[in-house]
Amino acid sequence: xxxxxxxxxxxxxxxxxxxxxxxxxGSLHATDAEHALQNARDVYAxxxxxxxxxxxxxxxxxxxxxxxxxPFFEPGNDKAYRHPQFYKVPQGIRVF
Amino acid sequence: MTQTTVPQExxxxxxxxxxxxxxxxxxxxxxxxxxxYRKQLTRMMAQHAHSEIVxxxxxxxxxTRAPSLRRKMSLIAKVQDEAGHGLYIxxxxxxxxxxxxxxxxxxxxxxxxxxxxxxxxxxxxxxxGVIGWFVDGAAIVNQTVLAKASYGPYARAMVRIxxxxxFHKRQGFEICATLAKxxxxxxxxxQDAVNRFWWPSLMMFGPSDKDxxxxxxxxKWRVKRKTNDELRQRFVNLxxxxxxxIGVTLPDPDLRYDAATKxxxxxxxxxxxxxxxxxxxxxxxxxxxxxxxxxxxxxxxxREAALAHAAKNARSVSAA
Amino acid sequence: MAAHEEEEGGVAAxxxxxxxxxxxxxxxxxxxxxxxxxxxxxxxDRLILGHRMSEWTGHGPILEEDIATANIALDLxxxxxxxxxxxxxxxxxxxxxxxxxxxxxxxxFRNCLLVELPKGxxxxxxxxxxxxxxxxxxxxxxxxxxxxxxxxxxxxxALKEDKYHLRHSSEWVVRLGDGTEESRARVQRSxxxxxxxxxxxxxxxxxxxxxxxLGVRVDAAGLRARWDAMVNEVLARATLTRPAEGAAxxxxxxxxxxxxxxxxxxxxxxxxxxxPGATW
Numbered sequence: 001x002x003x004x005x006x007x008x009x010x011x012x013x014x015x016x017x018x019x020x021x022x023x024x025x026g027s028l029h030a031t032d033a034e035h036a037l038q039n040a041r042d043v044y045a046x047x048x049x050x051x052x053x054x055x056x057x058x059x060x061x062x063x064x065x066x067x068x069x070x071p072f073f074e075p076g077n078d079k080a081y082r083h084p085q086f087y088k089v090p091q092g093i094r095v096f
Numbered sequence: 097m098t099q100t101t102v103p104q105e106x107x108x109x110x111x112x113x114x115x116x117x118x119x120x121x122x123x124x125x126x127x128x129x130x131x132x133y134r135k136q137l138t139r140m141m142a143q144h145a146h147s148e149i150v151x152x153x154x155x156x157x158x159x160t161r162a163p164s165l166r167r168k169m170s171l172i173a174k175v176q177d178e179a180g181h182g183l184y185i186x187x188x189x190x191x192x193x194x195x196x197x198x199x200x201x202x203x204x205x206x207x208x209x210x211x212x213x214x215x216x217x218x219x220x221x222x223x224x225g226v227i228g229w230f231v232d233g234a235a236i237v238n239q240t241v242l243a244k245a246s247y248g249p250y251a252r253a254m255v256r257i258x259x260x261x262x263f264h265k266r267q268g269f270e271i272c273a274t275l276a277k278x279x280x281x282x283x284x285x286x287q288d289a290v291n292r293f294w295w296p297s298l299m300m301f302g303p304s305d306k307d308x309x310x311x312x313x314x315x316k317w318r319v320k321r322k323t324n325d326e327l328r329q330r331f332v333n334l335x336x337x338x339x340x341x342i343g344v345t346l347p348d349p350d351l352r353y354d355a356a357t358k359x360x361x362x363x364x365x366x367x368x369x370x371x372x373x374x375x376x377x378x379x380x381x382x383x384x385x386x387x388x389x390x391x392x393x394x395x396x397x398x399r400e401a402a403l404a405h406a407a408k409n410a411r412s413v414s415a416a
Numbered sequence: 417m418a419a420h421e422e423e424e425g426g427v428a429a430x431x432x433x434x435x436x437x438x439x440x441x442x443x444x445x446x447x448x449x450x451x452x453x454x455x456x457x458x459x460x461d462r463l464i465l466g467h468r469m470s471e472w473t474g475h476g477p478i479l480e481e482d483i484a485t486a487n488i489a490l491d492l493x494x495x496x497x498x499x500x501x502x503x504x505x506x507x508x509x510x511x512x513x514x515x516x517x518x519x520x521x522x523x524x525f526r527n528c529l530l531v532e533l534p535k536g537x538x539x540x541x542x543x544x545x546x547x548x549x550x551x552x553x554x555x556x557x558x559x560x561x562x563x564x565x566x567x568x569x570x571x572x573x574a575l576k577e578d579k580y581h582l583r584h585s586s587e588w589v590v591r592l593g594d595g596t597e598e599s600r601a602r603v604q605r606s607x608x609x610x611x612x613x614x615x616x617x618x619x620x621x622x623x624x625x626x627x628x629x630l631g632v633r634v635d636a637a638g639l640r641a642r643w644d645a646m647v648n649e650v651l652a653r654a655t656l657t658r659p660a661e662g663a664a665x666x667x668x669x670x671x672x673x674x675x676x677x678x679x680x681x682x683x684x685x686x687x688x689x690x691x692p693g694a695t696w
Binding site: 168182 | 478490693
Binding site: 007029031035038041042043 | 484487
C-alpha cells in the first residue's frame with residue numbers, strides 16, 4: 001500500500017433558505033477552498049437543500065471541550081431574567 | 097490502525113459514561129468514551145460505509161443498460177446517493193480520529209468487512225427493482241433504529257441517510273410493481289430476481305443473536321438498538337404483504353403467518369452460505385474488490401495532481 | 417458554408433436496363449425536417465455524453481468525484497430527455513424520448529463524434545467535458561433567447577446546469593494540467609487526441625440555415641471566437657499547449673460515426689430491445 005497523502009478535511013455549512021442561519025451539514029475532502037466549495041455543492045446540495053454554502057478547513061475549527069461544559073454553559077441556565085416569560089404583563093394586553 | 101490490548105477503563109469515568117447512555121444522551125466526538133466503544137463504533141461505521149461503497153458496484157452494473165431514460169436517471173441518482181452515504185459515514189468515523197484513507201485501505205486489501213449482499217451478481221434488470229425493494233428495505237429497517245444510536249455523528253448521518261433512502265426503496269418497488277404487471281418475460285425476470293435475492297437479503301441482518309458475538313455490548317451502549325433477529329423479523333413482516341400485493345412468491349415453503357405472535361415465520365437460513373460469503377468466497381467477492389482497487393489505482397495520479405496543484409497555489413498565494 | 421450536395425443522380429446512359437429501377441441515388445441519405453434534425457443533434461449529444469459520464473459512477477478517482485460526475489451525467493441525460501421528447505413532438509409520428517433513445521440504430525443518431533469516444537482515463541473525460549461544456553454554455557446562452565419557445569425554455573434551464581459543469585471541468589483541467597509532471601503529460605495527450613473532434617461542434621450546414629429561418633439562430637462565428645477565448649484562458653492557467661488546427665474528424669451529424677457508438681448503443685439498448693413494447 002502506498003503512503004498516499006489524504007486530501008484535507010473540510011466542514012460544510014449550508015443555508016437552507018435566504019435569511020436562515022447556516023447549519024453544519026457534514027464534512028468532505030478537497031484540496032483547496034474552491035474545490036471544497038464545488039464538492040460541497042455536489043455532496044450536500046444535490047437535492048436543492050441549500051441557497052448558500054460555507055466551507056471551512058476542519059483544522060480551523062476550535063471547539064469547546066467536554067470539560068468546559070460546566071463552567072461554559074450551566075451558568076446560563078439559571079438566568080431566567082434573560083427570557084421573556086420572566087416578566088408579567090397585565091391580562092388582556094398584547095405586548096408584541 | 098494499530099490494535100492494542102483493551103485498556104482497563106477508569107471505573108468512575110465508565111460509570112458516568114454508562115449513566116449518560118442510560119439517560120439517552122448522545123455522545124459527541126470529544127466526550128470521554130471507553131476504548132471498546134470507540135473501537136466497536138469504528139468497526140461498525142466502517143463496515144457500513146464500505147457496504148455503501150461496494151454497494152455501488154452491483155447496481156452500477158446496470159446503469160448503462162437501464163431500459164428507459166427515467167429509469168436510467170433514477171438509478172444513477174440512487175448509486176450516487178450510495179457514494180454520498182458512504183461519504184457521510186466515513187466522515188463520522190473521522191470524528192473518532194480515524195482517517196478515511198486508512199479505512200479505505202483496509203477495504204482495498206480485503207481485511208475489512210462489508211455487507212455480504214453485495215457479493216451477489218446482478219443478472220437482470222429486475223435485480224435493480226429487487227435490490228431497491230429488499231436490500232434498501234432491509235437497510236431502512238436497520239438504519240431507522242441506528243438513527244437513534246448513542247454516537248451523535250453516526251446518528252446524525254443516519255437521519256440524513258434515512259431521508260434520502262426512502263426514494264431508493266420506492267423506486268425499487270415501483271420497478272418490481274411495473275414488471276409484475278408486464279409481459280410474461282418481465283414477470284419471469286422479476287420472480288427469478290426475487291428467488292435469488294430473498295435469502296441473501298435475510299442474511300443482511302447478520303448472524304442470529306445467539307451467534308453474534310458483538311451484539312450484547314453494542315446494545316448496552318446503544319450503538320445498536322435492536323437485535324439482528326428482531327430486525328430481520330420486522331423486515332419479513334413488512335415485506336410479505338408487499339410481495340402479496342404485486343403477486344410474487346417468496347422462495348420459502350415454510351413461510352406462514354403466526355396469528356399468536358403476529359409474525360411471518362420463515363424457514364431456516366443457510367448460515368453456511370452466509371459465512372462462506374463473509375469469508376470471501378461469495379460469487380463476486382473477488383470482482384468487487386478488484387473493481388474498487390482498479391478505480392483507486394487508476395485515480396491515484398488524479399488525486400496526487402489535485403494535491404500538487406493546491407500546494408503550488410498555496411505557495412503562490414503566500415509569496416504574493 | 418458549404419452548399420449541400422443535392423445531386424439527384426440521373427440514370428447513367430447505357431447502363432440502365434429498361435424495366436429495371438434506377439440504381440443511381442442521391443449522394444446523401446435524406447434528412448428529416450430541419451427542426452427535428454436540429455433537436456436530435458442537441459439531444460443525442462447530451463444523451464451520449466451523459467451515458468459516457470454515467471460509466472464513471474462508482475469508478476471515480478475519489479468518492480467526492482463519483483458524486484460530481486453522477487450529477488453531470490444526470491443533468492445531461494435530463495436535458496437529452498427533454499430535447500428528444502420535443503423532437504418526437506415536432507416530428508409528429510408518435511415517437512417518445514425513449515423510442516428515440518432506444519430504438520434507433522447508430523446511423524440514425526445525430527451526435528457529434530467527440531461525445532461518443534470511450535471515456536478513457538479521468539483526464540480524457542475532463543478534457544472532453546471541458547471542450548464540450550464551453551461550447552454548450554455559449555450555445556445555450558444564444559438559444560435561451562431564440563424564437564422557439566420550447567427550445568428557449570430548455571436552453572434557459574440547461575444553461576444553469578452547464579455553467580456549473582464548465583466550472584467543474586475547467587477547474588479539473590487546470591488542476592491536472594498544472595498538477596504533477598505525470599498529470600500534465602497525460603492531459604496534454606488527451607487534449608492533443610481530442611482536438612480534431614472539436615471542429616464538428618461548430619460545423620454549420622443547411623439544417624442550421626433552415627432552423628435560423630424559424631427563429632433558432634446562433635451566430636456561429638461569434639460563438640467560435642468566444643469559445644476560443646474561453647478555451648485559451650483555461651489552457652493558459654493549466655499550462656497546457658493548445659494543439660494546432662489539423663485535419664478535423666466529423667460526420668456524426670449525418671450518422672457517420674466512429675465504431676465506438678455501435679458498442680455503446682448495443683449496451684444501452686439491450687434490455688429495451690429484448691422486450692419491444694414492454695413498459696418499464
